[in-house]
Amino acid sequence: MDRPTNSPAVPAVSAEAGRRSRRLVPPLLALAATLAYGMLGSQQFHRLVARSWDLGIFTQLARAYGELRAPIVPIKGDDVNLLGDHFHPLLVMLAPVWWVWPSGEALLWTQALLFGLSAIPLTRLAIDRLGPGLGSLAGGAYVFSFGLQSAASVQFHEIAVAVPLLALSLTALLRGRALGAVLWAAPLVFVKEDLGLTVALLGVLIALRHREHPRHRRGGWVLAGWGAGWFVLSTFVILPLLNTAGQYDYTDNLGSPLEVFWPPVKWLTVLMLLLVAGLIGGRSPLIALMLPTLAWRFTGTVEFYWDWYWHYNAVLMPIALAAMLDALGDRRTGHATAWWRRDAPLPVRRIRVTAVAASAAVTLLLGPAMPVLDVLRPAQWEPTWRAEPAAAALGAVPDGSVLAVDITLMAQAVPDHDVQWVHGPNQRVPDCVLIDRYAFSWGDGPPQDLQSWAQQQWGAEYQKEFESGGFTVVCRP
Known part of the structure; x- marks a missing residue:
């Protein structure tokens, strides 16, 4: 009652x-x-x-604040x-x-x-x-x-x-x-x-x-x-x-x-x-x-x-x-x-x-x-088969390089590289480009020849440094 x-x-x-x-x-x-x-x-x-590019953006912001800089986030664009x-x-x-x-x-x-x-x-x-x-x-x-x-x-x-x-x-x-x-x-x-x-x-x-x-x-x-x-x-x-x-x-x-x-x-x-x-x-x-x-x-x-x-x-x-x-x-x-x-x-x-x-x-x-x-769910804790090639792809990019990357490894790349979005409006020519063939951000599909595509995008020569697990890295010689 x-x-x-x-x-x-x-x-x-x-x-x-x-x-x-x-x-x-x-x-x-x-x-x-x-x-x-x-x-x-x-x-x-x-x-x-990677649900979106937001984690990469806020990771870049955190790094800027941690280095006592203004929150400039090149992922969004140069000097943004x-x-x-x-x-x-x-x-x-x-x-x-x-x-x-x-x-x-x-x-x-x-x-x-x-x-x-x-x-x-x-x-x-x-x-x-x-x-x-x-x-x-x-x-x-x-x-x-x-x-x-x-x-x-x-x-x-x-x-x-x-x-x-x-x-x-x-x-x-x-x-x-x-x-x-x-x-x-x-x-x-x-x-x-x-x-x-x-x-x-x-x-x-x-x-x-x-x-x-x-x-x-x-x-x-x-x-x-x-x-x-x-x-x-x-x-x-x-x-x-x-x-x-x-x-x-x-x-x-x-x-x-x-x-x-x-x-x-x-x-x-x-x-x-x-x-x-x-x-x-x-x-x-x-x-x-x-x-x-x-x-x-x-x-x-x-x-x-x-x-x-x-x-x-x-x-x-x-x-x-x-x-x-x-x-x-x-x-x-x-x-x-x-x-x-x-x-x-x-x-x-x-x-x-x-x-x-x-x-x-x-x-x-x-x-x-x-x-x-x-x-x-135990299956969700099993290591992905792409973890090792992902780490190797990041390792193929020299620390401190200007790196153009798509969604998948964007946040992971921020601590050691100057990251920008591969589809972004940036004017800087990247030292390296890293793409994931399985990333949803490519829409109609990634380029088959990343070297040629990067050269067309930025007018610079690139050579392949790594390719495995769906990840490809090309860098300027």
Whole structure:
């Protein structure tokens, strides 16, 4: 039978179980997620799985910061400052990572750690509000949610830094610590330019939530101005200023607002996000924090923006769990939050159970499609037959050379070479060219005679240095 919302305090035995769970479960979930996502990254890295060129790009950025240089990334083009592509100065935190472990694999483990750490504050909050059982399940459903798994699968992106910041900010807000929520949210503007709008909206919600407390209300409005100001400054001033073309590169990716509701895959993504929020999360004002991200994605013309299986949903996962916890309320106070009131009645237990189950089910129903399960598949740990020729191909390129390379070994090549993309707009003539005949980036297929193709591309003579396992290396004599 459901306990009345005005019930007395939680029994001592239950309270002790809750204390034990909040002490043990969050760090254990964080450790499990860090190991799972980190091992998935290592598995991909050593099996030469390259989802895109992004890992190579961010590896080059990490190397630049580690060498105390501006983030010039020749993979994107000659003299391209990556701060003119997206505004993410907070990625300077990768410099110490590079000093310790100068490899693209280190970035994958860094992202895994950030995802894992984000589970600690949210899971503790869930246990406090829902009890040990439901709270632990909610934390597990969050840290292995489709948004975080998909982001780990497509390898490193700057949004990894945003996930724990959002988790800490929203946890502070739901614990009534408005100043903490403001301070944790403020750095989000330095993770990616569009997050300024999320920060601004969060500031508005803080101000409205604490409208009876002048100091907290002012803090909310200050955060709103901070977020909006940095969005305008970064998007319309800093990015064009640092961009080699003097523009914001992604304006052309925006379509008509009339297309925001079509095709239907967008509705599927929204449904999955609501399910992660236990559906009842739609009652919480915090669910509105998804709107800035969904707005630019759904008005975009790039199909990857619309789906559930890329990295774009990672920043929405902390929002989904926070919204669900907000709407489900706190068993200790007997109140929840809804759009129309801050002290809505606590939902009965069967609703709380159903909401948490729905949050977990959206990931479980995807079953084998979830990438983290590869960590449990022995066949995925078997060394690829191409590992040895890949290492030999890289070894055939002298250290420090300007190397034009395709997707497959891009990240692996960055630590010891000056890497540019073989299909890029670079004007420099590469010392060597390394291609993989199996790389998806060749589209219609790689050149049959790499020496002749390289000569046509750059007007220089090349001779073959290595060919095996699908890899070919040619270098200038």
